[in-house]
Amino acid sequence: MSNIRCLRTYRVPDRPSLIWLELETNDGLIGLGETFRGAVSVETCLHEELAPWLLGRDARQIEGISRHLLSPYVGYNSSGVEVRAASAVDIALWDLAGQRQGIPIHEALGGAARASVPVYNTCAGYSFNTSGKRRDIGADDASQGPYDDQVAFMRDAGALARSLLDEGYKAMKIWPFDIYAPASQGQLISLPDLEKGLEPFRKIRDAVGNRIEVMCELHSLFGNHSALRICQALEEYQVFWVEDPLCKMDDAASLSDLRRRTRVQICGSETLGGLRPFRDLLAADALDVVMLDLAWCGGFTEGRKIAALAQAYNRPLAPHDCTGPVTLMAGLQMALHAPTAIYQEVVRATLATWYRDIVTDLPVIQAGMALPTTKSGLGTRLADSFKQRADLVVRETR
Template sequence: MTEIVDYDLYEVPPRWLFLRIETSDGTVGWGEPVVEGRAKTVRSAVEELLDTYLLGEDPSRIEDHWQTMYRGGFYRGGPVLMSAIAGVDQALWDIKGKQLGAPVYELLGGRCRDRIRVYQWIGGDRPTDVGDAAAEMVDRGFTALKMNATSELRRVDNPAAVQAAKDRLAAVRDSVGDEVDIGVDFHGRVSKPMAKRLATALEPYEPMFIEEPVLPEHNDELGDIARRTSIPIATGERMYSRWDFKEIFEDGSVDVIQPDLSHAGGITEVTKIAAMAESYDVALAPHCPLGPIALAACVQVDAVSPNALIQEQSLDIHYNETSDVLDYLADPTVFEYDDGYVDLPTGPGLGIEVDEAHVKRQAEESVDWHNPVWRNDDGSVTEW
């Protein structure tokens, strides 16, 4: 029997954590278990899972391992544990695919598409110069874009704040026309009353969706927001399991779900979430402002999900100031974008070859990324 015999964790810039698992037959699988800004915490959780359970186990029993990692502790769920499980799960699927000589999507039933559409970020954390940036990205072949709707907002802000968001989206729409899709991310930084006002203000420019219009702890308000606008509602990056998604599916207020393959339990769990979504006529657009391993895992799930709409990817995103997605790959052409799409990888496992030497060099750098803490004019903390 092949066994899991070793593992390594590499914290690398700009803000990622890579997991390398090795088996007794020499097969290596890669995963990306991270909560952005909490890499060291998740690292400890991964070490606990490997050291107390997975070392010495047969890597092929992925479903059983998932259930054991999830149910084997009295406390379960949440961003840290589910992100740790996610990275391990990705690595186990990578190993299985490599051992069987097939892409993961072949092991999940085979692909239902040849490629997946991707979108490109513009504008940064506090969105600026979005019209010019949008035109540049469309010139590069992208047919879908995403931008933050606002910078920080007060719980009830003034008409100028609403007008500024409206003007930014108008500038992008004027720049790229009606054949380019524009996702607008509220980023959980918008309160319920402001979400209602912004949705109304942005509707004439027909965004592809408004993302995370309220924080997940206020998902009970999504129905009210949805009834006030025809813009599709998207959410899910801070939801970590199929049980977290149950309520919004049953409520019927969400049109696009965005589970993160590095936060929501990995390939095993997100394929189940995607199937649940399909039964409620809800589209899938996996969240992925992360590295190449997470993106590769996303594409494997996109390949087998009939309801996959579009894929986030972080090339040139504003977080990637020191390293970018392709820097860690021995063959970066696997993620070449053509007319706003990326072809499904044909290599075994996750379909990528990680440049181990580069990963080890980068892991020697000091990495301590944390998201900024924003404050209102009165000094009170506001959502980032």
């Protein structure tokens, strides 16, 4: 037996959006999970709602636990607190499964579909979202370090593209239109603002030509009219995809209409949550690329079903990470396994800095490719130095 005997969570004040979970079993194993956004609320859900049912359960019964934790009840849809808590649990259960078998999770899922995974750099700087607030910047903002790529793409996107190519990256993602959405709640973008938003893409193509792929992120900030105007203007720059173009990414009719009226590829969306929204959007022919976040969609158990949907509709899959190191390691395991996976998202600023302070192992990236992990389970654990932080908030239920 491998019964769950302890549920333990960790939070730190300087990353208030993140929470880490350990599930300890009576055979001496510890599984690691993570989720992002509303860490205090997730902590409460884990200890007060989920722990009383989880403690004593056989950790090997992952599918049954997943079905219970994602029950069709109030709150258990999309990526609400209950789903994010369930996602952290599921990731930890799969970590335990890999450890019991002595193999990485991608092998436990059925084996790798590829020898390595291409990565793209999301140009997010050092603390995008993790401080609990968005960071919307302009070209005049001060850089926080050599990898403050969010400032760099607004200041000189061409130089940034050269820097990424020098490090082996062959794809990058930027969001220069975000700063123009608040004035009209995303319902209107003027021609002058459209031209300013296009400038980074123009600079990239002038600097490096087609040697780097460029994705455009719109962060669900725009209405149908403004999103269409942006997408059609981006066609000239051969962007690889436009991500989350509409303010309602579960609106299959609007998204399908947008996709028919532009030549750019539409990517959506880590915000959609579990299986059913992806089913509806794929059935409506509304997506070109499926992006999922294992810490928001229900973990590996739900994520592999979303990956199977992507395969059934012959759509590429791209796991999300702009949040935390455990989610990144989980996404890489899925990207190695899923038949249609094409990219794993990374942020070079966080890979080089605070991700390393949280966990013992991170993906090895060579020439723009993430290599398979060789350690069992997720292939990482919380670092001892992290657990010794004086400001660490630890809560345990046995």
